Amino acid sequence: MSLYEASFRVRHECPYREISEHYPDLTIREWYLSDCQVIEITSSESPSEDLLDEIDRLGTILHRSVDDSGLHVVTQSCLCSLEDSIIERFEEYNCLYQPPTIHRQGWEHYSVIAFDERDVRALLNDLEADRNVDVLSKTAITEQEIPHSMLAPVDQLFDDVTERQLAALRLALESGYYEQPRKTSLRDLAEQTAVARSTYEEHLRKAENKLLTNAGQFLRLVTATSTGNPLKVDRTQQVEGTAD
Structure with a gap:
């Protein structure tokens, strides 16, 4: 099985894109977390007062430094609704978004991974209907390691896991429940809590189920280029081994 990685850039109305267009030395990296956006803004040039004012309006400043190496700012802002957003379109076409989104010189840069080249092609055709799209690369990934950029974002892995489920999972992990042989039992773990x-x-079971379900898409990507099934019994070798 092959995977397909596509990189492209788009133009449409977005405050980050507009700032990057007005200030071509800027690079803006955007991450979507569960309840907010984190924006990293860097430039090799010293910022003007107008630029600093625009950055202040983007959200809460978590870090800002200006030195000989230039400008480095990290901000956090509320997460705007992703309904009908470009990220949701990726999901509709079975394409896995690889964060961050990079805004540079008036363009938004995206990378996605898909199992089927037709999904990538359909996604790009859809985006071209209402956006200016420039495809930078489309690459088949075959018989090679999945790139490190495919590492799953933590917020996606733990999506929909409640605080109580996380607490149960952490207690089990730290108490050696998942070690072989196990160092504790469910009864012993429960006795350390205030619940039956x-x-x-x-x-614990709900946490395990949600975690594995969320990790499923990344598991399929990591194993997609593997050849054969290491768990499948080779009958020929088994017979030969018996004969020996």
Whole structure:
């Protein structure tokens, strides 16, 4: 099975894109977290007062420095609705978004991974209907390691896992429940909490199920270029081994 990686840039109305167009020395990197956006702004040039004022309006400043190496700012802002957003379009076409989005010189740069080249082609055709799209590269990934950029974002792995389920999972992990041989039991773990064993086990199983479900798309990508099934029994070797 092959994977396909596509990199492209788009133009449409967006405050980050507009700032990067007005200040061509800027690079803006945008990450979507579960409840906010984190923006990193860098430039090798010293910023003007007008630029600093525009940055102040983007959100809460978490870090700002201006020195001989230039400008470095990290901001946090509320997460605007992603309904009908470009990120949702990626999901509609079975394309896995690779953060961050990079805004540079008036363009938004994106990278996605897909199992089928037709999905990438359909996604780009859809985007071209209402955006100026410039395809930078489309590459088949075959018989090679998945790039490190495919590492799963933590917020996606733990999406929809409740605080109680996370607490149950952490207690089990830190107590050696997942080691071989196990260093504790469900009864012992439950006794360390204020809930019954059945309740604790329910929290733990739900956490495990959600975590594995969320990790599923990344697991399929990591194993997509593998040849054969290492768990499948080779009957020929088994017979030969018996004969020996």
